[in-house]
Amino acid sequence: MEQSSKSAFAKQVSKSRLEFLFDGVFAIAMTLMVLELKVPELQNRLSAHELGAALLHHGRTFFSYILSFFALSMFWMVHNRIYINLKKISNTCLAIHIWLLAVAAFFPFCAHLLGKFPGNRLTLQIYFGTVFAYFFGIFLLIIAAEKQKLFDPAVEAKDIRKLRNRFLRSCVIILTAFVFYSFFPFGK
Amino acid sequence: MEQSSKSAFAKQVSKSRLEFLFDGVFAIAMTLMVLELKVPELQNRLSAHELGAALLHHGRTFFSYILSFFALSMFWMVHNRIYINLKKISNTCLAIHIWLLAVAAFFPFCAHLLGKFPGNRLTLQIYFGTVFAYFFGIFLLIIAAEKQKLFDPAVEAKDIRKLRNRFLRSCVIILTAFVFYSFFPFGK
Amino acid sequence: MEQSSKSAFAKQVSKSRLEFLFDGVFAIAMTLMVLELKVPELQNRLSAHELGAALLHHGRTFFSYILSFFALSMFWMVHNRIYINLKKISNTCLAIHIWLLAVAAFFPFCAHLLGKFPGNRLTLQIYFGTVFAYFFGIFLLIIAAEKQKLFDPAVEAKDIRKLRNRFLRSCVIILTAFVFYSFFPFGK
């Protein structure tokens, strides 16, 4: 009796709405980065040469935009691959999603930082730290979903284990690169 | 006869579309706040130390961003928990949603204000006032849905009552904190 | 034979995707307006009095924001009421939607204009002209949907006629106000 009244009053978040919010934040984060691409000022408005030079001068901003766009796309795809196999959303799972969204919304800032100070060591630490924060969140999501049996029952346990190990590996690689880069005393 | 012609010409808003608009506004409000995080200017572009100091100097902006991001997430979750149990949308209910959306869209401004003037008493009044405005809106939504029988019939009345009382309590707590903070003569 | 091959290769736009795009543009337009609300600069960062005065000084920007937010909400609701009764989307109908979206995306600019030059006659002409452009688009949408039989067959013709007449009336009222305001020689 109690059981059925519980199931009538839905307490969890609907899976499709979390999807909308997630995809919305990613769509905006991806498009926001373009705002940083500033149209330059020219002395001779008709000179293609001057415009080209001005744009090339901002070349690294463009590069950072493209790199970060593809990084965000990869983030989105990675999440997609896990989410499609989930059957329901628990509170832990929701909290991890908020974390993932906060990281994704923060990413355009990292992209701007990289565009402006590409050679600065702290910039790269922040950039890779953010990438690590995302991948680690995904890793936690897999663990939580496994523990709380949120995966579709039709999905075999070994597929989940393989997925989890792949993400653990990614996290370790990013972290190693990060630590190595941070403490190895090259340059300044 | 009249009844059936009425039901053919749908007069209410579709539940799923209000959901899209709602989730869209939240996704944008959450991501817009990052625009306020400005990349600092540096004298030595390669100095990690200078960049770190510049970012730390804006530490409270970051803190305000994180706090407001989680506040907006909580707003979204709270709405979700009620919306999932509604069966249809009335006009009153729609008006309350417009109110909730206006508050949510206004929230990034509060976050900027908090990031810039964290010690100012008016800032905190506006911030908490906005939080109160949202929770009060949710409370009205529950009342309206209860009166107009918009909840899923499978949901038991005592669950709704419990939910309503919980929100009433939240509103009273926020309001008390707000009034206490506003009139208690500490500092200036 | 030809008929069936035509129906297999879908040529029209999916109704749900046009909905996503529409709701997305509205969600963004509604939230973008808040970007114009600038956090003021203060001499004494802790003075609630100075902050209050600075915000009040921008009072008309806030007023314009609130007014335009509700105008956009109304635009969205009005569209909703028609769209929910459509069964499919024709090319004419799609073109009218592009028009409606262009008007909605332009609306934040009108809101900024109103916030900055509320007393300027041209501002109000542009503002009301935009409102008229939207309502006229909705009116055309009803006409086109009626001509091309896009409404759900269950909807009775008299309901559609009533709806159309209501919008025609709205258009005429807005246009009259607009013309009257534009040519009546008061003030300057």
Place this chain on the structure above:
Amino acid sequence: MEQSSKSAFAKQVSKSRLEFLFDGVFAIAMTLMVLELKVPELQNRLSAHELGAALLHHGRTFFSYILSFFALSMFWMVHNRIYINLKKISNTCLAIHIWLLAVAAFFPFCAHLLGKFPGNRLTLQIYFGTVFAYFFGIFLLIIAAEKQKLFDPAVEAKDIRKLRNRFLRSCVIILTAFVFYSFFPFGK
């Protein structure tokens, strides 16, 4: 056995989520362009004449906004017409979508460039280059979907061929115009 375990653990991206992301990016790109429309500064705040002159002075920005809005709408419609006939999404197909999204997100920058330097030859090269990049992406999408049999089986092969040829033609026309414009020695 292996076959069924493969189908249980979904590896592809859900078609509807790619749709959300796509429509989200387009909605934002369309609305972002309006941010470039700056409210002018006036000496006499009440002078409709001065405001009109100031807005007319930015006439080409408005023109560029309108043109680019309709270009983006066309991009969206073109994609829609193909996507609605797809049955599933492969990895190649996903990669092409990321490309299309990157181009769409970049488009507001092109619009700003056109608004600011309409007479500059490089501006038009970038603008048309971006349009070409989008159409070429759509062309690749059709080829990939044809090769990997992603189209709905009910769609006849000759309809797909017709569609593909139409896009090939569009690509060739844009490319010819682009090359002709770039190398023909008129003006400077």
